[in-house]
Amino acid sequence: MSDSFRPRAGDSGIDARPLLTVRGLRRKVGARNLFEIDALPFPRAKAVVLTGVNGAGKTTLLRMVAGLEPAPGATVEWTDDSGSVRTAPLDPLPASLRQRIAYMHQHPYLFRTSVRDNIAYGLRARGLPRHEIAQRVGAALGWAGITHVQDTAPDRLSGGEIQRVALARAKVLEPDLLLLDEPTSNLDGQAREQVIALVRELADEGRTVVIICHDRDLINLPGVVRWKLTDGQLDTHHR
Numbered sequence: 001m002s003d004s005f006r007p008r009a010g011d012s013g014i015d016a017r018p019l020l021t022v023r024g025l026r027r028k029v030g031a032r033n034l035f036e037i038d039a040l041p042f043p044r045a046k047a048v049v050l051t052g053v054n055g056a057g058k059t060t061l062l063r064m065v066a067g068l069e070p071a072p073g074a075t076v077e078w079t080d081d082s083g084s085v086r087t088a089p090l091d092p093l094p095a096s097l098r099q100r101i102a103y104m105h106q107h108p109y110l111f112r113t114s115v116r117d118n119i120a121y122g123l124r125a126r127g128l129p130r131h132e133i134a135q136r137v138g139a140a141l142g143w144a145g146i147t148h149v150q151d152t153a154p155d156r157l158s159g160g161e162i163q164r165v166a167l168a169r170a171k172v173l174e175p176d177l178l179l180l181d182e183p184t185s186n187l188d189g190q191a192r193e194q195v196i197a198l199v200r201e202l203a204d205e206g207r208t209v210v211i212i213c214h215d216r217d218l219i220n221l222p223g224v225v226r227w228k229l230t231d232g233q234l235d236t237h238h239r
Contacts (some may be wrong), residue, residue: 160191
């Protein structure tokens with residue numbers, strides 16, 4: 001088990017350009033400027049922890065990037081599969097980016113079916129063949145260590161199991177960018193360690209993982225990029 005975040009093997013060939021860059025991220029609450037960020041590049045194949053006091057706007061920021069909050073005036077720049085650089089309004093989130101970004105809520109919502117159906121939901125929505133869905137869901141269940149609860153209803157799961165189901169549901173979509181809102185909050189002991197280990201593995205696969213957290217064990221891991229949102233400004237070189 002890795003005790004740090006690192007790009008996947010062969011990382012010397014990873015494109016040095018940002019995975020995507022968001023420009024003009026602004027949010028006001030009444031007369032208060034919650035944050036104003038001119039340009040925010042998301043690095044490739046990195047684990048990033050986003051810190052800041054409660055109410056600083058961390059969750060709002062990630063939800064805007066994920067297309068879940070209005071982002072008037074903001075734009076996003078990315079490289080498409082053909083290698084061409086594209087620019088578009090962030091709101092609404094371009095369809096080609098929607099399939100590359102996954103957001104996990106602090107308190108994940110699970111459908112009242114089964115664990116297996118929850119993990120399969122996004123794949124069915126994309127119209128994948130049944131055999132491929134079965135294969136990918138089975139792999140995700142094994143990865144998250146939840147095969148034994150695959151037929152269980154979510155309301156019978158522990159807090160740690162719910163977080164692992166949510167991580168598996170995000171991973172199975174094979175996103176390039178995962179945005180995780182405090183995945184270890186309200187967990188302790190073995191449940192917390194299991195979730196931290198899965199988050200490490202997601203980053204080790206070469207994905208970009210941005211984690212809102214106050215968990216010192218995550219924040220202090222070697223190889224983590226640290227961002228801090230304070231007084232409306234984002235410090236992307238925080239130490």
